[in-house]
Amino acid sequence: MPRMTRITDTLYCVDVTPPELGVPFICSYIVVSRGEAAVIETGPTSSTEILVEALNQLGAEVKAVIPTHIHLDHGGGVGSLLKHLESAKAYVHPRAVKHLADPAKLWAAARYALGWLAEVYQAPEPAPRERLVAAEDGAKIRVGDMELRIVHTPGHASHHQSILMEDGTLFVGDSAGIYIARENYVIPTTMPVIRLDLYLESLEKQIALNPSRIAYTHYGVAENGVGVLRRHRIQVDAWVRGVREALEAGEESNEAILGRIARYDPEAEKLKGIVGKSRAYEILVRLSVEGLVMEVRRQMQG
Ligand SMILES: [Zn+2]
Numbered sequence: 001m002p003r004m005t006r007i008t009d010t011l012y013c014v015d016v017t018p019p020e021l022g023v024p025f026i027c028s029y030i031v032v033s034r035g036e037a038a039v040i041e042t043g044p045t046s047s048t049e050i051l052v053e054a055l056n057q058l059g060a061e062v063k064a065v066i067p068t069h070i071h072l073d074h075g076g077g078v079g080s081l082l083k084h085l086e087s088a089k090a091y092v093h094p095r096a097v098k099h100l101a102d103p104a105k106l107w108a109a110a111r112y113a114l115g116w117l118a119e120v121y122q123a124p125e126p127a128p129r130e131r132l133v134a135a136e137d138g139a140k141i142r143v144g145d146m147e148l149r150i151v152h153t154p155g156h157a158s159h160h161q162s163i164l165m166e167d168g169t170l171f172v173g174d175s176a177g178i179y180i181a182r183e184n185y186v187i188p189t190t191m192p193v194i195r196l197d198l199y200l201e202s203l204e205k206q207i208a209l210n211p212s213r214i215a216y217t218h219y220g221v222a223e224n225g226v227g228v229l230r231r232h233r234i235q236v237d238a239w240v241r242g243v244r245e246a247l248e249a250g251e252e253s254n255e256a257i258l259g260r261i262a263r264y265d266p267e268a269e270k271l272k273g274i275v276g277k278s279r280a281y282e283i284l285v286r287l288s289v290e291g292l293v294m295e296v297r298r299q300m301q302g
Pocket residue numbers: 071073074173174217218
């Protein structure tokens with residue numbers, strides 16, 4: 001039985017986390033309205049069956065598959081999911097189209113960046129080109145009575161998009177951090193190759209949309225949407241400040257950098273408890289620091 005949570009009458013979260021990760025980590029959202037459905041985030045190839053089972057249980061006709069970006073944990077399953085859906089199209093960032101149609105490069109990059117985790121997610125299957133729609137910024141997709149709007153939010157990746165639902169729910173993918181509900185903490189999603197300027201611009205763009213609720217792929221829903229985004233915006237500045245100070249002091253170890261970060265983001269103390277829970281968290285925190293180190297170095301040299 002798929003682990004499916006009903007969030008509202010029109011919104012469900014299916015936990016598509018591979019069991020190897022040990023913690024609920026990837027939420028695939030299903031929007032249902034008047035017998036039609038949209039899938040926001042497919043999760044990885046290895047989770048396709050769970051997702052299909054959940055969709056069968058809901059019984060709605062899937063019209064749209066909308067990954068926020070093509071990293072394996074978000075859009076890795078697009079090709080394999082489309083095989084199970086008759087009339088759905090995938091709405092993706094224009095820069096993502098070619099990589100979904102031919103995922104060889106994407107898979108090679110993922111194996112390099114993620115190692116064992118890429119094997120857990122499994123290789124993406126190619127998606128038929130004619131079923132991929134290049135979604136421009138502001139594009140609208142109708143599912144039953146519900147309208148979904150595409151909002152381009154580059155930074156974490158150049159091909160990242162967010163989705164705003166008519167009821168004020170904003171699906172942020174990896175553009176606004178990883179939400180750890182139990183700790184009420186957000187881990188920045190600033191992994192290499194982050195474009196920090198674009199990441200911050202995208203956060204401002206999202207704040208301006210005034211979302212009532214943030215639906216995080218990692219993981220779950222936070223009410224007070226604008227509030228959590230504003231807090232994250234401030235937090236990223238704090239992390240950058242900590243990284244810069246560490247580098248200026250010649251401290252390069254992950255531990256030392258995190259120590260400096262905690263001076264400006266006091267809640268970063270919570271990370272100690274968080275990384276102990278899953279190897280995935282540990283990898284992500286290390287990568288998010290690494291991305292900022294690269295950015296700050298670049299700024300210091302420039
Ligand atoms: Zn992710």
